[in-house]
Every structure is written in structure tokens, then in C-alpha cells.
Amino acid sequence: MKDNPYKRLPPLERKPDGTPYRMTPAQRKQASALIRQECCNCEDGNCIVLDDGDTCTCPQTVSFSVCCKWFRWAVLPLAGTLEAEIYRGRDxxxxxxxxxxxxxxxxxxxxxxxxxxxxxxxxxxxxxxxxxxxxxx
Incomplete structure (x- = not known):
């Protein structure tokens, strides 16, 4: 069995109260476009990483919170402004x-x-x- 690179990624950041970072509808729309265009582990709307023989919808495309490690650490940095809007709104x-x-x-x-x-x-x-x-x- 091959090693899954998804497992080696750092954990997702959370707000001080423990809740995940949330996106506005406009940010979610940008994120979905980024997932479709860039190098995400998403193929035809299905997550390749979560595929265990049965197709699984990519959770990041249907969620307003940042819930996918691959999206957070591999795809989101490609859109620096979107990443900053989600994680550093004041800066x-x-x-x-x-x-x-x-x-x-x-x-x-x-x-x-x-x-x-x-x-x-x-x-x-x-x-x-x-x-x-x-x-x-």
C-alpha cells in the first residue's frame, strides 16, 4: 500500500475558540472555482483522496468552512488574496x-x-x- 501524501500535511488551523475558519458565499465561490481549475485532488467533483472504491463528493466544494487539508495547504496558497481574506481579514x-x-x-x-x-x-x-x-x- 502506497503512502498517502494527505496524511503528512499539517493539521488545519482553527480559531481560538476551536471553530474552523469560515468562508463567505463569495469566497466559497472563488474556492470552488480554484478547486475545479487548479491541482486539487478533485476529479469530476469527487475527492480522489477519500475514494476507497466508492465515489465521495469533495467536502470542500460543499462546505463554507475550510475542512480539507489538501485544499488548505496545496491549493489555497495559489490564491494569496483569498487565503488572506479567510485567515487574516485584518491584514x-x-x-x-x-x-x-x-x-x-x-x-x-x-x-x-x-x-x-x-x-x-x-x-x-x-x-x-x-x-x-x-x-x-
Missing amino acids: LKRCAVCGGVFVPKSNRAKYCPDCAARVHRRQKTESERKRRSAVDS
């Missing part, structure tokens, strides 16, 4: 440009990574233009 910020939620890399972060590149490029262009215009010809 998130909203982008000043697009309004999207992102995990800040510092306490001064103001823009999501996508908008940050555009904003900083625009700011640098304006700064250079101002510097060049200040030079006497």
Missing part, C-alpha cells in the same frame, strides 16, 4: 486605484501589485518631466 488593504483587496508587503503599501507598477511608472514620468522643465535652456 488586508484596499487599493487606492482599483479598490481591489491585496495583502500589503509593508505598512505603507497603498496600491495592489498590478496598479503599483502603473502608478509608479506614471509618477516617475511626471517627476522626470518636471525635472527637465526646471532646467534652464
Whole structure:
């Protein structure tokens, strides 16, 4: 019998009161899409890990709590924002440009990574233009 990699995964985190972390309906929808798209142990809606000869529906697709170790440790980190929304709700910020939620890399972060590149490029262009215009010809 081969070793099941699912057994070697760390246990699921729980809130201080012992309850599992819960997802909102929007987060659950994102999680279900992630399960269908990414490398989850889910095939045609059935969990491969829990398959003991009889098909078993993937519990993570029908639950609002984070109840699957494979989903938690192998799939959820692929969507950093979703993981942060579920586990670190207070550490998130909203982008000043697009309004999207992102995990800040510092306490001064103001823009999501996508908008940050555009904003900083625009700011640098304006700064250079101002510097060049200040030079006497």
C-alpha cells in the first residue's frame, strides 16, 4: 500500500475558540472555482483522496468552512488574496486605484501589485518631466 501524501500535511488551523475558519458565499465561490481549475485532488467533483472504491463528493466544494487539508495547504496558497481574506481579514488593504483587496508587503503599501507598477511608472514620468522643465535652456 502506497503512502498517502494527505496524511503528512499539517493539521488545519482553527480559531481560538476551536471553530474552523469560515468562508463567505463569495469566497466559497472563488474556492470552488480554484478547486475545479487548479491541482486539487478533485476529479469530476469527487475527492480522489477519500475514494476507497466508492465515489465521495469533495467536502470542500460543499462546505463554507475550510475542512480539507489538501485544499488548505496545496491549493489555497495559489490564491494569496483569498487565503488572506479567510485567515487574516485584518491584514488586508484596499487599493487606492482599483479598490481591489491585496495583502500589503509593508505598512505603507497603498496600491495592489498590478496598479503599483502603473502608478509608479506614471509618477516617475511626471517627476522626470518636471525635472527637465526646471532646467534652464
